[in-house]
Amino acid sequence: MRFSRIAAVAAAATVAEAQRPTDTSICDYYTTALLKENTAKNQYTLLTLVVNTVVIGNYTMPNVGIKVPGILAAGQYEGTDVNLLPYFTGELASTNRGGKSGVSVNFLDGGAAEPLMKNMPANDMNSKQYFLLTHLYQFFGSLLGCSQQGMPGFDAYTAAASMYKVHKFMDLNPYEVGYFIQQVGMAAASFGVAEEDVKAVGTALNSLFGYRCAPPATAIKAQGPALQSICIDGACPVSPMANGTCDPAYEPVLVPVNTTSNATKAAPGAQGTATMSGSGSGSGMMPTMSSMPSAVPTAGATAYGVSFAAAAAGVAALLI
Numbered sequence: 001m002r003f004s005r006i007a008a009v010a011a012a013a014t015v016a017e018a019q020r021p022t023d024t025s026i027c028d029y030y031t032t033a034l035l036k037e038n039t040a041k042n043q044y045t046l047l048t049l050v051v052n053t054v055v056i057g058n059y060t061m062p063n064v065g066i067k068v069p070g071i072l073a074a075g076q077y078e079g080t081d082v083n084l085l086p087y088f089t090g091e092l093a094s095t096n097r098g099g100k101s102g103v104s105v106n107f108l109d110g111g112a113a114e115p116l117m118k119n120m121p122a123n124d125m126n127s128k129q130y131f132l133l134t135h136l137y138q139f140f141g142s143l144l145g146c147s148q149q150g151m152p153g154f155d156a157y158t159a160a161a162s163m164y165k166v167h168k169f170m171d172l173n174p175y176e177v178g179y180f181i182q183q184v185g186m187a188a189a190s191f192g193v194a195e196e197d198v199k200a201v202g203t204a205l206n207s208l209f210g211y212r213c214a215p216p217a218t219a220i221k222a223q224g225p226a227l228q229s230i231c232i233d234g235a236c237p238v239s240p241m242a243n244g245t246c247d248p249a250y251e252p253v254l255v256p257v258n259t260t261s262n263a264t265k266a267a268p269g270a271q272g273t274a275t276m277s278g279s280g281s282g283s284g285m286m287p288t289m290s291s292m293p294s295a296v297p298t299a300g301a302t303a304y305g306v307s308f309a310a311a312a313a314g315v316a317a318l319l320i
Helices: 003-015 026-035 040-056 085-089 128-145 164-168 172-192 196-209 308-319
Strands: 075-077 080-082
Touching: 026 040, 026 196, 040 128, 040 172, 075 172, 080 172, 172 196
Parallel strands: none
Antiparallel strands: 075 080
């Protein structure tokens, strides 16, 4: 049973050797390629695999040979040190709970990495970790066009429409946002997603979240336009769509307090408020996919000597 399932999924990987049709979403295409049947349950599984890899790094073997550190690991982006872990542990009072300042929340209270390595969001369905991870599955499912989302097995995303409001007390800078987007791209690439599709996802995330003062935009089609800027530190580039003014709904930036030392968040680059001075303050750097491995092939079939079929087999082995 185990080997027949692996063989069947590996055979289905030949779907990914052709270019993705323009009328087929990224979610639908790679669900079929990796898991054979394009069902709501399999789409949810695909998003679980990718998002868990974004968070904790590679945990499925084999994959196509791309090493993914994950956003909980300290790293570098464009030569600048990045550490996103304090936003998840509660070390920083950076979570928006509807007040006028951020609060400390531990989002790793459901077993941290251990359940993610078992292809789960958390050990405790009442944990904040479960809430966060399942909402990430749902959000990215919508962003990637999962056609079966909303059917039994994969709930639709119905949480906050404005990612700015969710993240407004984090004071994220372009290196932090860029590192997050980079990990998303690398996680997708590690499952054999084609380079052009990885770039398409990166472009979408950059456009939605990578500029400060961006006008309302739609992240989730069913929810309509809302403020989406996540990069709001003074070093973040100003949106070219801002037309010289910043929506008053973007409030002055508050730097989160470090709850373990009573200091404020240490961050590279200039700290600032979302004002419009000239063409933008700080570095003006737009988060890019420039640090993505250049060896990811367009067809997504073979990278670093390991085939897409091997990645499919690894996924099957994890799920059996």
